[in-house]
Amino acid sequence: LSHGAGGKASRRLIEGLLAPYFNMKDLNDAAYVQADQAKIAFTADSFVVNPLRFPGGSIGELAINGTVNDIAMSGAKPLAIVSTLIIEAGTETEILEAEIKAMQEAAEKANVAIVGGDTKVVEHQKADKLFITTAGIGLVDPRVNLSAGRVQKGDKIILSGPIGDHGITILFARGELDLEADIKSDTRAVWPFVAKLIDAAAPGLKWMRDPTRGGMATALNELARDAKVAIVLEEEAIQVRPEVRGACEILGLDPMHIANEGQFIAVVSKEYADDALKAIRQVPGGEQAAIIGEVHESDRHIVLSRSSYGGTRAIDMLVGDPLPRIC
Amino acid sequence: MIRLTLSSRTLSHTFLPDTAICDDCLRELFDPTSKRYLYPYIGCPNCGPRYVLMTNLPFERKNTTMAEWEICPSCKEEYEDPQNRRYHAELNCCPDCGPNYYLTVNGERYEGEKMFRRVAELLKNGEILLMKNNGGYHLVCDAFNKEAVQVMRDKLGRPRKSFAIMVKDVEAAKEIVHLSEKEEEILLSKKRPILIAKSKSEELSSIIAPNNPDIGLMVPYTGLQHLLFHFGSPRFIVMTSANYPGEPTIHKDDQLTRLLEDFQCAVLIGEREIERSVDDTVLKVTKLGAVPFRRSRGYNNLLNITLPSSRPILTLGADLKSTITLVKDGHVIMSHHLGDTSKYGTQLKFERAVKDYLNYHGVALSDTIIGHDLHPEYFTTKFAQTLEGYRHVAVQHHKAHLASILALKNKLSEPVVGVIFDGAGYGEDGEIWGGEIFVGSVQEGFARRGHLRKASLIGGDAAATFPLQALAGFIGDFDKELLDRLQLPEPFPKALKIKEKNIRTFPTTSVGRLFDAVAALTGFHLDNSFEGEAAIGLEYLAGQSPIVEEVYPFPWTGEELDYRPLFEEMIQSRLKGTSPSVIARGFHRSLAQAVVDVITALCKEYDTNYAVLSGGVFHNSLLVSDIFDLLKGTNIEIFYDDEAPLGDNCISLGQAAILSAMNND
Ligand SMILES: [Fe+3]
Ligand SMILES: [Mg+2]
Ligand SMILES: [Zn+2]
Ligand SMILES: [Zn+2]
Structure with a gap:
């Protein structure tokens, strides 16, 4: 198995193996559960990051933000989290304590409670220092109705801010490479933006996703496929910090394939798009949100990116580490 | 129905290539008594577009975009008369029944002679023109007009890549390039490619093909193009396909919107639809024949x-x-x-x-x-x-x-030694190949017998964009102090760090990157704004130094070509202050010697006299000519085909x- 990089390979794993066994129909980041009157969003995610700490964040912080963001992406206000820690025997207490503290701080910031969990210590080399699994629930806002099926021609694609910060930070941290001192992970909880977005544009809000592993390319390709549409992006509207762009250039990477931990994509109907954008921009940290593209009708369910000089490229999902191909 | 005979078999019908206007049609075009006097869509069974207009096979009018134009009685008569030279001319038409051209500029519309005079005027004034040719739109301007060409560069996002130009005839061509007899023949052949020939005009080169020893040029292949010159357009015009880099050439009128928004220029529109775009063929004569860089118009055909x-x-x-x-x-x-x-x-x-x-x-x-x-x-x-x-x-x-x-x-069973040098290709071991030495035959299969010593491709495709980064992949393991003395700018130092940490660093045997690396070492510190820019610049640089003053060791170990001694000596030479052109010239000779060493050794080992050189690197005429020189006197023959890309x-x-x-x- 080499399913770590996200994108096509992990999609194949989920759809080929898990979904049939578990009889899952909608493959979303979070599932909906009806509990009496309340609609609950329910999700779980596991975190394996190397290194554990990196500029801008750490595994503990990711474990909280990753899960609260999955809840937020289902249109729900995150309420509570339980967590499981798998600890490799011999891991220093200070390392552990730092991560527990990071989890607590992130939870506080995101306004969720950590209400329980479990820890297991496994033999040396049966884990890599620390793995964290978190599960969370959120209360679905009754005003939202998210479904790829509602996405249609003319809808706008909104992106919450610059992309690529997290993935490039991790890549550099892993290699102890200090090419650009100013890059740090964008890890954060996105619920505050989503809350305002729902207030401003709930009837027009159709789909959301946080483009983590596999980046924007993977998230949008999944949308194109599930909604049976083509997505056309305006490359110049997509914010990429100069440091990240520089790093991508020199590493032969496409920012669209790089992981993010604090951004999200929303599809909003044309009528609500401006209000939605304004709402996100008004929340501190959302100033760089932008409309980056549009949904088109097509029997090719693909993602295209237009730029003024580069022409129109088809943006594919990431298969793994991209291989050199320029002759 | 068109029948093509091939060996003893026949293929009942296939695509026909597009060919240049014939001499008979050209004569009629300028004969005031002809009914097709000055008519751009003049043609006959012997000439004109075919494949670009076809909507189906066989090649009959109803299977082309001419189907929508109804033939007039006079044209029909020609079509049906076995004595007429237009007997069975499927596209036969005239000004009475066929499509025509018109010019739109600032909302005004021009036709006929007025149109051609206006076009000439515009071009002389340094304006840019969009013009529909047989296989797609071209962007046109006066090639000697620096400002006009610069506007073209800015708007297309094409800062340094050369533009092809069109000249009226061979006489005009000879004013700007050196032409051998063979080149002249190719320039005038029915296929009418863009010919890459050695520049004679520094002024023109500096505008349309900077840092390039050559100029790409062609002579008219349509009636329309002849008419431009006839009515006084500049004698040297840029004629480049209308597309943003990498995108297909625009061939439908309704695809023009974006170009028109960008260029705000005049458009010469032909009423006949083009079914598919076919670019101009680009070729260059080297010792490996008339080698197509781009095998396209006129060459798309049954082999x-x-x-x-x-x-x-x-x-x-x-x-x-x-x-x-x-x-x-x-x-x-x-x-x-x-x-x-x-x-x-x-x-x-x-x-x-x-x-x-x-x-x-x-x-x-x-x-x-x-x-x-x-x-x-x-x-x-x-x-x-x-x-x-x-x-x-x-x-x-x-x-x-x-x-x-x-x-x-047609040497499918002949055992040969093959030397294949290019930028990158996926190898059987999952690595990035590009400096490959094979033995064997098509029939029995090829075995990889050797390759360029592995270097690092730092940042994958980024190494193809930044020659300095390619250089770091070759000399990154050299003595740190030595590297410091070279004082190479970014991205060289960054690339060294990436290599050291082994992030996104791939093993490669690419000779294309070797050229980039040597270009960087001899002073090319820009990015490759188009494929092969650094390598073309290096050939140009080498050309400034006509005599080989230095040769560097580039040993064949029996398994690999070891570039380390090559770089060590080139670096020493650079540090001594040797002129970059001497180093560039020496590099070409050293690589040629290495190729010859490999071929000689392996031909002996495998008992064959035949070798093949292929891959984009061999577009370099200096390298190829050095190899041929060094092989003189041996019994080794290089297989090449005159039209093989x-x-x-x-x-x-x-x-x-x-x-x-x-x-x-
Ligand atoms: Fe190749
Ligand atoms: Mg997740
Ligand atoms: Zn003719
Ligand atoms: Zn007629």
Whole structure:
């Protein structure tokens, strides 16, 4: 198995193996559960990051933000989290304590409670220092109705801010490479933006996703496929910090394939798009949100990116580490 | 119905190439008594567009975009009269019944002679013109007008790449380039390619082809182009296909919107629809023949070879200079240059070409063996996998390069030594190859016998963009102090760090990157704004130093070409203050010597006298001419074909040759 990089390979794993066994129909980041009157969003995610700490964040912080963001992406206000820690025997207490503290701080910031969990210590080399699994629930806002099926021609694609910060930070941290001192992970909880977005544009809000592993390319390709549409992006509207762009250039990477931990994509109907954008921009940290593209009708369910000089490229999902191909 | 005879078999119908206007039509074009006097759509059974207008086979009017124009009685008479030279001219038309041209500029419309005079005036005033030719739109301006050319560069995002120019005739051509007899013949051939010839005019070169020893030029191939010159347009005009870099050339009037928004220029519109765009062919005469850089207009045709196969074969080529090849009943039909498939427009064009090739020739996909490159991430590979063929076969890139030459030479069973140098191709070991030495035959298969010593491809494709980064991949392990003394700018130091941490660093045997590295070492510190920029610059630089003053060691160890001594001495030479052009010249000779050493050793070892050179690196005429010089007096013969593409345009043909040699039942 080499399913770590996200994108096509992990999609194949989920759809080929898990979904049939578990009889899952909608493959979303979070599932909906009806509990009496309340609609609950329910999700779980596991975190394996190397290194554990990196500029801008750490595994503990990711474990909280990753899960609260999955809840937020289902249109729900995150309420509570339980967590499981798998600890490799011999891991220093200070390392552990730092991560527990990071989890607590992130939870506080995101306004969720950590209400329980479990820890297991496994033999040396049966884990890599620390793995964290978190599960969370959120209360679905009754005003939202998210479904790829509602996405249609003319809808706008909104992106919450610059992309690529997290993935490039991790890549550099892993290699102890200090090419650009100013890059740090964008890890954060996105619920505050989503809350305002729902207030401003709930009837027009159709789909959301946080483009983590596999980046924007993977998230949008999944949308194109599930909604049976083509997505056309305006490359110049997509914010990429100069440091990240520089790093991508020199590493032969496409920012669209790089992981993010604090951004999200929303599809909003044309009528609500401006209000939605304004709402996100008004929340501190959302100033760089932008409309980056549009949904088109097509029997090719693909993602295209237009730029003024580069022409129109088809943006594919990431298969793994991209291989050199320029002759 | 058109019948083409080939060997003893016949292929009842296939695509016909587009050819230049013939002398008879040209005479009529300027004969005031002719009914087609000054009529741009003049043509006859011997000349004019074909493939670009076809909507089906066989080639009959109803299967072309001329179908919508009803033939008048006078034209019909010519068509039906066996004595008339327009007997069975499928596209026959005249000003009374056929399409015409008109010019729109600032909302005004011009036709006829006024139109041509206005065009000439505009071009002389330094304006840019969009003009519909047979196979697509071109952007046109006065080639000596610096400002106009700069506007073109800015708007197309093409800062330094050369522009092809059109001149009225050979006399005009001789004012700006050196022409051999063979080159003159090619320039005037019915296929009318863009010929890359040695520049004579520093002034013109500095405007349209900076840092380039050559100028690409052609003479008119349509009545319309002749008319431009006739009515006083500048004698040297840029004639470049109307497209943003990498995108297909625009051939439909309704695709012009964006270009028109950008250029706000005059448009010369022809009323006849173009069914598909076909770019101008670009070729250069070297010791390896009239080598196409881009094999396209006039060359998209049935090849004069056969490939035995019990089933049809369809091969999808490479990714950046894509072509397809169809083998049916042994006949080989190779497409024109389809372009860079990273662009969506090219993907559509490519898919359409595949469909047309199969449909028009009545080939069922389910019966067809599909060949594609070994690279898992090529668009063409992924597209191949969506085709429900009889069987799929992946072919290694450099083996396809080698096989294509042997297919064209009809030497399928001849054992040879093959030296294949290019930028990158996916290797059988999953690494990035590009400096490959093979022995064997198409029939029996090729074995990789050696290669360039592995270097690092730092940042993958980024190393192809930044020559300094390529350089770090070759000399990164050298003594730190020595490297410091070279004082190389970014991205060299960054690339060294990336290599040291082994992030996104791939092993490679690419000779294309070797050229980039040497270009960087001798002063090319820009990025490659187009494919081969640094390498072309290096050949240009070497040309400034006509005599070989230095030669560097580049030993063949029996398994690899070891570039370390080469770089060590080039670096020493640079630090001594030797002029970059002397080093560049020395590098060419050293590489030529290395190639000759390999060929000589392996020909002996495998008891053959035949060698093949292929891959884009061999577009370099200085390198090739050095190799031929060094081989003089030996009994070794280099196989080459006069029209064989050395770049990736050849890959689909090579794949087809290799597939045909397999058991296809
Ligand atoms: Fe190649
Ligand atoms: Mg997640
Ligand atoms: Zn003619
Ligand atoms: Zn007529």
